[in-house]
Amino acid sequence: MLGYSLYGKYRHRDKMLNFVTWSGNEQVLEILTGLELLMIGAAHKIINGKSVGIDIWNVEDYAL
Secondary structure, three states: OHHHHHHHHHHHHHHHHOOOOOOOOOEEEEEOOOOOHHHHHHHHHOOOOEEEEEOOOOHHHHOO
16 A cells, blocks of 8 residues: 555556647646646646646645
C-alpha cells in the first residue's frame, strides 16, 4: 500500500492520461478533484491551455 501511495497512483494516472492525444492547448476541468491528482497530471501535458479544478472542501474532511 505504501508503494502505491508513493509511486503507483502516479503511474496509474499517467497511463490514463496517455489515452488522450494532447495538442497542448486543451482546456481541462476536473470536478470534485479531491487531491487534484488528475488535474495536475493534465496540467503537465498542456502548454497553452488551462487546467481548472473545482471541489467542495471542509476543514472537517481532514480533521483527525
